[in-house]
Amino acid sequence: MKKKTQIPVHSMDDWFSGVYIQPMGIRKLHHPVYEMSQPHRHDFYQCVLVDKGEIVMEVDFEKIRLRDRHVFLSYPGQIHHIVSTQMQHGWFLAFDAATLDNNLRSILDQFLTEIMVMQLPQQLFESFYSLMDHLYQIYVNPGQLYQQQALQAMTCAFIYQLASAYLQEERSALSRHSARNIEITKTFRELLRHHGKSVRSTSQFAAKMNITASHLNDTVKSVTGFPVTYHIQQELIREAQRLLCFSDRTIMEIAGDLGFDDPKYFTRLFSKITGVAPGKYRKGKCKE
Incomplete structure (x- = not known):
């Protein structure tokens, strides 16, 4: 795979107007016209709802298999591509933040996982499918008044229902933690998604949240099993992996892009977290 100086970023403005929806499967997508099998980023959210069939995707180096009644949501900035597809029918929804x-937006940013994917119960799936179908009928009727407003309102309604279903699963898994501790952890996750490259210490995040660094660290560790520094480092190294695999930037340039004044420290941290030096990672893992 030939690398590019920059990771391809496909913009909502290039292809769609705020909201785009199309059926997937036998009826082919008219857009996007870019090659979906090649690693790329979006500056918008993407949702896939599988009715019948299977799609295998790779999102930030993690393979995801979507089958019947699965729903998937990707965030702006994640690197992803389709590995294989045997989709019989489903929906593709793209929407601008x-x-x-x-x-x-805050609810989505606070999810504790980096990848949202789940299999829906039959009744809930039918409700989601109906919403998608209704949204599509509005989308393909450009002559109606207030079409764009209706599309935005329907998209928000769909994503609110998706977030509700996902939060129920998440809360069940976190039921032993207090509501306050979960709230603190989610606020930290939201800040990390938006400021991960510029805010680099527990104390800086704690100051933004008006709590002590020790309280933030203890809370995040109790809920997730890992301290704040772990999450900060994971965010930085994930972006480093993206740049190593899908750009021609040097290791020194990547270190600088991510705010590391000392490239040697970046190399040591990368090696500690991934188990391999950046150069070997690029030559090995990136070519798999």
Whole structure:
């Protein structure tokens, strides 16, 4: 695979207008016209709802298999591509972050996982499918009044329901933790998603949240099993892996891009977390 100086980023403005929805499967996608089997990023959210069939995707170096009644949501900035597809029928929904209200964007940013994927119960799946179908009927009728407003409202309604279903699963897994500790951890996750490259210490995050560094660290560790520094480092190394595999930037340039003044420290940290030096990672893992 030939690398590029920069990771391909496909913009909502290039292809769609705020919201885009199409059936997948026998009826082929008219857009996007870029090659979906090649690793790329979006500057928008992408949702896939599988009715019948299977799609295998790779998202930030993790393979995801979507089958009947699975729903998947990717965040802007994640690197992904389709490995294989035998989709019989499903839906593809893309939407700009500006489509969502501030509360909904915050909810999505606070999820404790980096990849949202789940299999829906039959009744809930049918409800989601119906919403997608209704959204599509609005999308393909450009002559109606207030089409764009209706598309945005319906997309928000769909994502709110998706977030609700996902949060129920998440809360069940976190039931032994207090509501306050979960709230602190989620706020930290939201800040990390937005400031992971510029805010680099527990104390800086704690100051933004008006709590002590020790309280933040103890809380995050109790809920996730890992301290704050672990999450900060994971965010940085994940971006380093993206740049190593899908750009021609040197290791020194990547270290600088990620805010490391000392490239040697970056190399040591990368090696500690991944088990291999950046150069070997690029030559080995990136070619798998």
